[in-house]
Amino acid sequence: MEVHVILLALIQGFTEFLPISSSAHLILPSVLLGWPDQGIAFDVAVHLGSLLAVLYYFRQEVVSLTHAWAGSLQGRDATSESRLAWCIILATIPACIIGALFGSFIKDFLRSGWVIAIATIVFGLLLWWADKRAQHLKSEYQTGWRGALLLGCAQAVALIPGTSRSGITLTAGLMLGLTRSAAARFSFLMSIPIILLAGSHQAVGLLSNPVAISWSAMSLGILVSFLSALACIHLFLALLERIGVLPFVLYRLGLGAVLIWMMAGQ
Template identity: 40%
Template sequence: MLINYLVILILSLAQGLSEFLPVSSSGHLILLHEVLPALPLNNLAFDVVLHLASALAVIIFFRNDFKEILVGCWRGLVKRKKNEPARLAGLIVIATLPAALLGYWLETLVEQVLRSSIIVMAALIAGGILFLITERLAKQRDNLTKLNWRQSLLIGGAQALALIPGVSRSGITIIAGMLFKLNREEAARFSFLLAVPIILGANIKEAPVILTAVSRDELFSFGLGFFMTFVFSYLTIKYFIAFVRKRSLDIFAYYRFALAAVILLLWFSQ
């Protein structure tokens, strides 16, 4: 029983960190599945719970942004007044469409073909190189008020690349934002705002599994995983935003290279 709680703690920590840090959750899951014992739980339901906890953490952390967006949309739709929060909501919708549509169409391909160690390693390395190049070439000076719908659509296209395991949704959208001259903090903010519709869209359809497949004996384990993932996700968002205000993404590039090397060693040892 104690070992199960330890595994839940580790999985919650991994979800809370890797969902928002640009290091790829897929790469970490490969490692964890190699070294951790299997939980006596419905894995799909547990995964849904952890992702919903991460989405809630984003909503709570950026509650002022989401409040302004809701008010702005109401003013825009009802009072016909153009405003920046409503424009931002439109940009989020536009950036969400490519990943949502491709995710729906390519779900089987991703699950059956792309989930391999080789692809994850290649994506980790390619992403790390892209981080290093972007940090040195991108003009990081603008905020979200300068982002237009075409750029938002292209950021959404970049987000769709995160369907490839190892790419990192947060990493690729932050890099795309920086390439469109957003400063690092604003690029991260937009990336995290985009996380909510993507996480909810990808997992809410599986929510009925929780109601039908989870027994009463498992409720505590699910609740514990949800709570810990929420806490870890919230803290990760908070400290990552503070980090990128002053520092580059180089350290995450080097981490991705190291993770790719570890996965390669595991692959050779099989």
């Protein structure tokens, strides 16, 4: 059990913030090794670990943005931080609406291996195309409300398994002319409210349908996903401008091909 917990938490932590699709990776242990689903309690735990990691890494930005946003509510003059905070809030809305309206449909009909494999390839190619055409000029503070809405719609598309929330929002950011680092930072910051809301929704479902919980497994899952997500964020931001997105695109193409091969062999 501990091996299952550690591996799945590592996968969640690393793939939550890399543009390579966490859903594509999380089906591999079940398909290749026959591992059972760890359940909703474990999902809540690993998402909590990822949330804590991004909050810790961007703690100074979160405090600054929250303070500026609160100031804007009190009638203070708009600042670059308050505008960015409002952009992040705006970018959260589309995924909430689409998730509420079509969440059940997506869960029932789009969580197949074929959908994940095809989305992994298609949106990987879209990321490569966006990076090749990008101007790489703007910072995240220059996103604007139209850009925030586009990024929010992109995040909503990530409800399709295999898309990768990080990948599609990075793609949208590059299409808006953001630098790779700026697009990645905006993606990380906008992950905070969406992970918090998704985790809260899962937690409410867990409370309404109580199940036996292994607190040791949950604690281990939180710790491992926190550490792996923290390492992922640091390495990704440190290397992104240097290596670009092509390594991730090639990885996605290879992963999608492997998934298609596995699906075809079943």
